[in-house]
Amino acid sequence: MSRPRIVVVGLGDTGVLTAIALRTHGDVVGITAKPEFVSGQELGLRLARPEAWTRDYRIAYSRFRGLDRVRIVHGSATALDTENRTVRVRLADGSAGDGSAGESSVVEEPYDVLVVATGVTNGFWRHPTLQDSRGVDADILLPHQRLAASRTVAIIGGGAAALSSAAQVAERWPAKTVDVYFPGDRALPHHHHHVWDRVRTRLESLGVGLHPGHRAELPAGNGDGGCASPDGLDDDDDHLTSATVSWTTGQAPTTADVVIWAIGRVTPNTSWLPPEMLDDRGFVRVEPTLRVSGHSNVFAVGDVAATDPLRTSARNRGHLLVARNIRAHLQGRPLRDGLIVFTPPGRGVRVPAPASDVVLQRLITHQVIYGGVRKRDRRARRTQ
Numbered sequence: 102m103s104r105p106r107i108v109v110v111g112l113g114d115t116g117v118l119t120a121i122a123l124r125t126h127g128d129v130v131g132i133t134a135k136p137e138f139v140s141g142q143e144l145g146l147r148l149a150r151p152e153a154w155t156r157d158y159r160i161a162y163s164r165f166r167g168l169d170r171v172r173i174v175h176g177s178a179t180a181l182d183t184e185n186r187t188v189r190v191r192l193a194d195g196s197a198g199d200g201s202a203g204e205s206s207v208v209e210e211p212y213d214v215l216v217v218a219t220g221v222t223n224g225f226w227r228h229p230t231l232q233d234s235r236g237v238d239a240d241i242l243l244p245h246q247r248l249a250a251s252r253t254v255a256i257i258g259g260g261a262a263a264l265s266s267a268a269q270v271a272e273r274w275p276a277k278t279v280d281v282y283f284p285g286d287r288a289l290p291h292h293h294h295h296v297w298d299r300v301r302t303r304l305e306s307l308g309v310g311l312h313p314g315h316r317a318e319l320p321a322g323n324g325d326g327g328c329a330s331p332d333g334l335d336d337d338d339d340h341l342t343s344a345t346v347s348w349t350t351g352q353a354p355t356t357a358d359v360v361i362w363a364i365g366r367v368t369p370n371t372s373w374l375p376p377e378m379l380d381d382r383g384f385v386r387v388e389p390t391l392r393v394s395g396h397s398n399v400f401a402v403g404d405v406a407a408t409d410p411l412r413t414s415a416r417n418r419g420h421l422l423v424a425r426n427i428r429a430h431l432q433g434r435p436l437r438d439g440l441i442v443f444t445p446p447g448r449g450v451r452v453p454a455p456a457s458d459v460v461l462q463r464l465i466t467h468q469v470i471y472g473g474v475r476k477r478d479r480r481a482r483r484t485q
């Protein structure tokens with residue numbers, strides 16, 4: 102019997118891991134709108150220290166040993182035909198002058214099994230735009246340069262992305278005035294209060310101003326939770342503005358040189374999928390096995406999959422479950438439920454920065470989780 106063809110759409114955090122986990126079980130094809138792996142993690146580090154972030158979170162696909170047998174297609178999935186088992190892909194040729202990838206042609210990629218891992222759009226740092234390397238460079242460097250040139254920074258939001266941005270910006274540029282505004286009495290409302298106590302202490306020690314009880318008014322034209330760009334920024338910058346922020350909670354408006362909107366509103370990257378696969382917010386409806394409801398050979402994993410309320414399959418190693426169940430599907434065995442959702446324990450163990458860097462990133466993430474990442478080729482810096 103010929104090897105099954107497994108197509109993974111979206112090669113971000115979960116797609117890469119899923120492709121690696123399945124590489125020996127079929128002919129795996131990865132379809133990606135980005136020319137290289139660009140993680141959605143660690144916004145704060147990316148904004149404040151893009152070089153450090155790039156080292157660990159932007160990696161050429163050719164550096165992943167586990168992707169050696171995977172055929173990578175640089176393009177955007179634009180339609181799915183479940184009857185004929187094909188994904189339509191608009192290919193990039195990388196020739197556009199503005200950093201967005203040029204488009205040359207459309208191909209149909211056939212599949213026996215499909216994995217949807219297209220993630221979500223979340224402002225300027227996560228979006229499905231078809232890009233070449235210069236586009237990714239600009240996405241990473243322009244917000245950093247803008248922050249570097251500012252004196253005052255306001256961060257709107259009380260989640261992990263907002264707080265990590267505040268901490269990283271304040272640490273990187275101690276002379277800047279950094280303020281965080283969030284609607285409730287405390288930030289991190291989904292975490293145990295011990296976590297917030299600890300984070301608050303850290304932010305206060307860095308001189309970050311904390312402003313509970315502030316709910317921001319979203320500027321007009323902000324259909325998806327992003328923000329209008331009165332300063333003329335293009336769509337990709339719509340969560341980084343310099344407009345005055347008004348509050349629905351009655352406080353006087355706030356101004357800052359740069360406003361980072363990290364309000365946690367995300368839009369699933371699912372416009373290419375049939376509506377019957379989606380829930381009312383546009384996320385992919387999955388069973389506990391991560392199989393898409395009503396489609397025996399289609400699976401979804403990562404932020405795009407409507408698993409639990411916080412859609413945590415990416416950080417809860419959903420790629421392992423999806424890979425195991427695809428193998429079971431191909432062998433005619435029953436699928437298993439098994440996504441374990443960890444709740445915040447309320448206590449943290451501090452890992453010293455050097456240990457975190459060397460042990461967690463170099464050893465555990467690169468060598469164990471990704472199955473080996475080659476050293477960067479210094480002669481080909483553009484490919485990371």
Ligand SMILES: Cc1cc2nc3c(=O)[nH]c(=O)nc-3n(C[C@H](O)[C@H](O)[C@H](O)COP(=O)(O)OP(=O)(O)OC[C@H]3O[C@@H](n4cnc5c(N)ncnc54)[C@H](O)[C@@H]3O)c2cc1C
Nearest residue numbers: 111113114115134141177178219220229370403404415416
């Ligand atoms: C090892 C690991 C550790 C983590 N640790 C944490 C943690 O500590 N805390 C935490 O909060 N979260 C953590 N996370 C989760 C993480 O923050 C996000 O949940 C994760 O980035 C989501 O991955 P994703 O693959 O769903 O989306 P993404 O990484 O955004 O990938 C989606 C990709 O699909 C592409 N794409 C979109 N549409 C198309 C299309 N039509 N055609 C082709 N490509 C397309 C996008 O451009 C993007 O490259 C972790 C995740 C992992 C894997």
